[in-house]
Amino acid sequence: DAGVIQSPRHEVTEMGQEVTLRCKPISGHNSLFWYRQTMMRGLELLIYFNNNVPIDDSGMPEDRFSAKMPNASFSTLKIQPSEPRDSAVYFCASSPEGGRTGELFFGEGSRLTVL
Amino acid sequence: AQSVTQLGSHVSVSEGALVLLRCNYSSSVPPYLFWYVQYPNQGLQLLLKYTTGATLVKGINGFEAEFKKSETSFHLTKPSAHMSDAAEYFCAVSGDGGYQKVTFGIGTKLQVIP
DSSP: OOOOEEEOSEEEEOTTOOEEEEEEOOTTOOEEEEEEEETTTEEEEEEEEETTEEEEOTTOOSTTEEEEEEETTEEEEEESSOOGGGOEEEEEEEESGGGTTOOOEEOOOEEEEEO | OOEEEEEOSEEEEETTSOEEEEEEEEOSSOOEEEEEEEOTTSOEEEEEEEOSSOSEEEOGGGOEEEEETTTTEEEEEESSOOGGGOEEEEEEEESSSSSOOOEEOOOEEEEEEO
16 A cells, blocks of 8 residues: 655755655545654644644644645645755655544655745 | 753763653643653664553663653663663653644663673
8 A cells, every 4th residue: 555655755955945845645435644854943843733624733843844634645834935944854754543543644745945 | 831841951861871861841831751762873663662651661672661640750771781882872752732642752862881
């Protein structure tokens, strides 16, 4: 079975540009999470969707960040405009049962570098 | 709010030696506890988890962890380190956040010396 699929794996862009990261969760999983990983702050939860509905976006840094989940098999995380401090690895994870068991299935991540 | 503290951001052990990675948690409700492993340029994968019942939990690759409520700890151990165990290990807690929000520790990088 395919795991969580993220694209692009690597993205280098210049400050001020728009960045869109994409995620395809595991089929049948009804919960989707976006995390950001940096050396300084570790893994931070940005947003959580359940059945395509955003439940908790308290971790979204600011208005420059937005996330959507138009259907059960696709989600995007957009940064506009991007800034150098947004450089990080962004992970998408999915989970069955609303994440009740806490077991998350992670994609391989999208490494973003903003120059 | 729930939280996790991992003691030691870097741990080095010799091949064949005991691996001990420390994790303490804070939660206002009975926690679910997890250890995840991350290999270079990969996502995290579940190593083991504690939900209820037996406090000694066995996971993949010979790892195990023991839930000690009195100490609020969930340390990860492996009797004999292998070179392939070199990775970053994350302790995580859930249960106190409505939808079982998972909170991760900062991670511990394990180096195995031949």
